[in-house]
Amino acid sequence: MYAKIKQTDENKAKYNQLLAAKSLYMIYKGRAELASVVALKSVSLDINYGDFIAIVGPSGSGKSTFLKILGGLMRPTAGSLHFEGVDVTKTPEEELTSLRREKIGFVFQEGNLLPDLTAFDNVNQSMALNGISYTYRKKRTLELLDLMGVLHRKNQLANRLSGGEKQRVAIARAMANNPRLIIADEPTGNVDFKTSVRLLELFKQLNRDTGMAFLIATHSSHVAGYADRSVELRDGLMLGEHAKGIDLSELDASRMVIMDADNRITLPANVLQQLEGIGSLWNVDVQENNQILLTPLQDLSELPSMSEEQVRDCPVCGVENPITNKLCRSCGASF
Numbered sequence: 001m002y003a004k005i006k007q008t009d010e011n012k013a014k015y016n017q018l019l020a021a022k023s024l025y026m027i028y029k030g031r032a033e034l035a036s037v038v039a040l041k042s043v044s045l046d047i048n049y050g051d052f053i054a055i056v057g058p059s060g061s062g063k064s065t066f067l068k069i070l071g072g073l074m075r076p077t078a079g080s081l082h083f084e085g086v087d088v089t090k091t092p093e094e095e096l097t098s099l100r101r102e103k104i105g106f107v108f109q110e111g112n113l114l115p116d117l118t119a120f121d122n123v124n125q126s127m128a129l130n131g132i133s134y135t136y137r138k139k140r141t142l143e144l145l146d147l148m149g150v151l152h153r154k155n156q157l158a159n160r161l162s163g164g165e166k167q168r169v170a171i172a173r174a175m176a177n178n179p180r181l182i183i184a185d186e187p188t189g190n191v192d193f194k195t196s197v198r199l200l201e202l203f204k205q206l207n208r209d210t211g212m213a214f215l216i217a218t219h220s221s222h223v224a225g226y227a228d229r230s231v232e233l234r235d236g237l238m239l240g241e242h243a244k245g246i247d248l249s250e251l252d253a254s255r256m257v258i259m260d261a262d263n264r265i266t267l268p269a270n271v272l273q274q275l276e277g278i279g280s281l282w283n284v285d286v287q288e289n290n291q292i293l294l295t296p297l298q299d300l301s302e303l304p305s306m307s308e309e310q311v312r313d314c315p316v317c318g319v320e321n322p323i324t325n326k327l328c329r330s331c332g333a334s335f
């Protein structure tokens with residue numbers, strides 16, 4: 001019943017990635033006495049056609065923020081975002097709205113339905129703006145509601161549906177336009193385990209049969225287990241990536257750390273704990289076998305000395321730095 005996404009092969013040949021996000025920053029400006037929050041710090045991600053990716057990380061790590069930006073619902077404070085070659089950060093609002101409508105389907109934990117419309121109208125309406133005939137829309141709406149097991153609730157107003165029913169109608173709606181990408185934020189948050197298995201199997205089937213890519217934020221190992229790769233966020237930083245078969249309670253075991261677009265590697269908490277705290281000094285050596293060796297420096301006298309004219313003292317910690325350094329080699333303060 002699902003037509004293959006039109007032109008996918010053509011687009012695949014034309015664009016390298018479905019979506020390319022580079023060095024995204026998101027700062028929520030605080031009002032009055034509230035401090036600003038840096039919710040994303042130089043996060044980059046390439047999404048290919050047909051990917052099935054999970055975004056994992058603790059509460060407040062930036063998952064929802066990241067999804068909203070990738071889906072064009074919110075503009076990043078800095079960074080670039082290309083969807084099939086189009087720079088979404090510079091696209092006028094009107095064009096962005098039609099790109100979202102035609103190419104991206106959204107599913108949020110709370111269901112994001114229009115409360116005063118019926119389940120049928122919520123699904124049907126999402127196709128109306130794309131110029132699809134009423135006869136086809138009606139047929140497809142009924143098929144999708146049936147597929148999601150909520151056909152018997154088609155005439156119920158959205159605000160009278162249970163959490164799980166809302167979720168299923170929202171998924172039917174997200175799939176209606178055969179988008180290239182489905183972005184789902186905790187899609188199984190409101191449904192029981194059995195329904196969650198059905199939804200994920202359905203996502204997987206759609207992914208295989210139509211090439212629709214999926215990007216899912218989740219706290220659940222079960223959901224992440226369906227993904228081909230998982231991206232891990234912590235405190236707005238991309239900490240690492242995990243291949244298939246991720247176990248969220250044992251992230252250290254499967255993590256591959258990533259260098260970000262600013263050439264930084266964020267070390268995982270368990271490694272940082274062994275590095276003896278803020279301000280400790282380390283010598284870094286790259287070994288012949290490409291392994292990186294960190295050797296602790298006991299005191300500042302171990303720092304290689306520099307001739308006077310090439311150095312200046314850091315105004316924050318007092319350590320000598322080469323005149324060319326933009327950041328202090330000891331405390332990281334900028335000059």
Ligand SMILES: Nc1ncnc2c1ncn2[C@@H]1O[C@H](COP(=O)(O)OP(=O)(O)OP(=O)(O)O)[C@@H](O)[C@H]1O
Nearest residue numbers: 028037038039057058059060061062063064065066
């Ligand atoms: N509209 C907003 N205004 C100000 N700060 C916000 C806003 N939305 C999110 N934040 C802050 O940005 C950070 C990231 O939030 P986000 O909702 O992206 O995290 P999350 O990983 O989705 O968390 P959860 O797992 O609880 O859903 C948090 O510190 C949060 O408080």
Ligand SMILES: [Mg+2]
Nearest residue numbers: 063064065185
């Ligand atoms: Mg969230």
